[in-house]
Amino acid sequence: MKNFREIEHLSAYLDGQLNQAESARLESRIKSDPELNSVLSDLRATRSLLRKLPARKAPRNFTLTRKMVGLKPPLPRTYPLFRLATTFAAVLFLLSFSVNALSPYFSFGAAAPAFGYGGGGGGDATAMEEAPAAEEPMMEMAPAEVMETPASDSGSEATEESMRNMEATPEAEIAPKDAQPEATAESQPQELQPQPEVQNEAPVPTLWVIAFLVIGVLSALVMWFMRQSAASKWR
Amino acid sequence: MDETALITSAQSGDLDAFNTLILHYQDSVFNTALRILGDEDQAQDAAQEAFISAFKSITSFRGGSFKAWILRTVTNACYDELRRQKRRPTTPLEPETSDGEEMDSPKWLADSSMTPDQKAEADELEHAIQHCLDALPTEFRTVVVLADIQGMDYTEVATASRVPLGTIKSRLARARLRLRECLRSFEELLPASFRLESESTR
Numbered sequence: 001m002k003n004f005r006e007i008e009h010l011s012a013y014l015d016g017q018l019n020q021a022e023s024a025r026l027e028s029r030i031k032s033d034p035e036l037n038s039v040l041s042d043l044r045a046t047r048s049l050l051r052k053l054p055a056r057k058a059p060r061n062f063t064l065t066r067k068m069v070g071l072k073p074p075l076p077r078t079y080p081l082f083r084l085a086t087t088f089a090a091v092l093f094l095l096s097f098s099v100n101a102l103s104p105y106f107s108f109g110a111a112a113p114a115f116g117y118g119g120g121g122g123g124d125a126t127a128m129e130e131a132p133a134a135e136e137p138m139m140e141m142a143p144a145e146v147m148e149t150p151a152s153d154s155g156s157e158a159t160e161e162s163m164r165n166m167e168a169t170p171e172a173e174i175a176p177k178d179a180q181p182e183a184t185a186e187s188q189p190q191e192l193q194p195q196p197e198v199q200n201e202a203p204v205p206t207l208w209v210i211a212f213l214v215i216g217v218l219s220a221l222v223m224w225f226m227r228q229s230a231a232s233k234w235r
Numbered sequence: 236m237d238e239t240a241l242i243t244s245a246q247s248g249d250l251d252a253f254n255t256l257i258l259h260y261q262d263s264v265f266n267t268a269l270r271i272l273g274d275e276d277q278a279q280d281a282a283q284e285a286f287i288s289a290f291k292s293i294t295s296f297r298g299g300s301f302k303a304w305i306l307r308t309v310t311n312a313c314y315d316e317l318r319r320q321k322r323r324p325t326t327p328l329e330p331e332t333s334d335g336e337e338m339d340s341p342k343w344l345a346d347s348s349m350t351p352d353q354k355a356e357a358d359e360l361e362h363a364i365q366h367c368l369d370a371l372p373t374e375f376r377t378v379v380v381l382a383d384i385q386g387m388d389y390t391e392v393a394t395a396s397r398v399p400l401g402t403i404k405s406r407l408a409r410a411r412l413r414l415r416e417c418l419r420s421f422e423e424l425l426p427a428s429f430r431l432e433s434e435s436t437r
């Protein structure tokens with residue numbers, strides 16, 4: 001058996017990979033060495049066998065489809081614009097819708113009067129609630145002043161003043177009794193009325209919310225048509 | 236077929252141009268995969284994977300032999316498949332003796348469904364060669380398949396297998412030696428015209 005270096009040379013010689021000088025040297029050795037000649041014959045026969053191996057025809061076509069390679073139909077240049085519009089409209093719609101839906105639970109209603117959003121009703125309601133509270137101390141204080149009047153040594157002006165108070169006191173005492181039903185009768189519709197006003201006048205106008213929704217849906221529809229059109233053209 | 240123009244078109248994303256190239260090279264690609272893997276179904280999968288991978292990376296083709304480039308892709312696909320097999324070995328479908336040992340006799344190589352003698356001889360030869368190819372280490376098998384079965388020159392084989400030219404010479408010589416030894420054991424099976432001794436002319 002020859003060493004591997006010689007066999008490597010024989011294999012390369014078989015394929016015509018040796019230069020002229022190397023080939024000539026090897027050929028002279030092959031002529032003089034029968035074993036080397038035998039190895040060359042075997043290598044040649046092996047190569048010949050491999051080359052005679054029948055080439056199989058591909059059992060099917062391996063042509064690729066666009067889906068196989070992940071290609072997508074070319075979309076119009078305006079497509080990203082609509083995608084952006086859809087995204088913005090959707091975000092704005094969700095945001096405005098959420099703000100409007102959550103506004104009754106937060107201080108939007110109380111803050112509104114300061115900014116003039118339906119503040120009239122709210123302000124009146126507060127005044128109505130505070131009105132009796134302001135009158136009550138006066139009513140309580142009036143008898144006290146009456147009681148103190150005899151004990152005081154003040155002049156006629158003080159007496160006149162206390163007399164005026166005395167005159168005023170019955171009115172004040174009567175007034176709450178008469179005013180109470182009136183006040184409750186008036187305050188009940190007034191208390192109920194402001195609340196719907198606050199709900200109606202939402203932080204974001206309803207028209208805007210609807211507009212965002214419509215823009216979003218329309219843009220999405222245009223995108224869908226663009227994709228369908230591009231796909232049908234591509235086919 | 237203007238191969239350069241088709242390659243240029245394919246590089247700019249023209250799938251139809253690439254499919255024309257596929258139709259031209261699919262037999263070579265499939266045969267290479269078949270000889271390296273030794274299984275037709277796996278060879279089909281490897282060939283398909285190779286073409287998909289080739290299309291995706293065709294912009295990396297910088298000229299030279301397109302055949303060598305595409306065969307390198309299928310060689311890589313075959314290596315991936317062989318690595319997968321190594322991780323998840325499967326049971327061979329070769330017949331076993333009653334003792335449960337794998338039959339390595341020439342009997343199993345014969346295909347009983349083939350009746351014409353010549354066809355049977357050719358099939359037996361093919362089975363014998365494939366059996367010997369399968370026994371080679373993968374890197375030797377790849378080189379011998381590309382050089383002797385696909386008829387590529389050393390430079391193309393070096394390109395396709397990403398191995399230096401000197402290594403190609405060495406691997407090819409070793410592969411041929413081992414094949415010669417292996418085929419000797421099938422000499423009785425081989426038809427007379429294919430016997431090693433009968434080959435003497437270049």
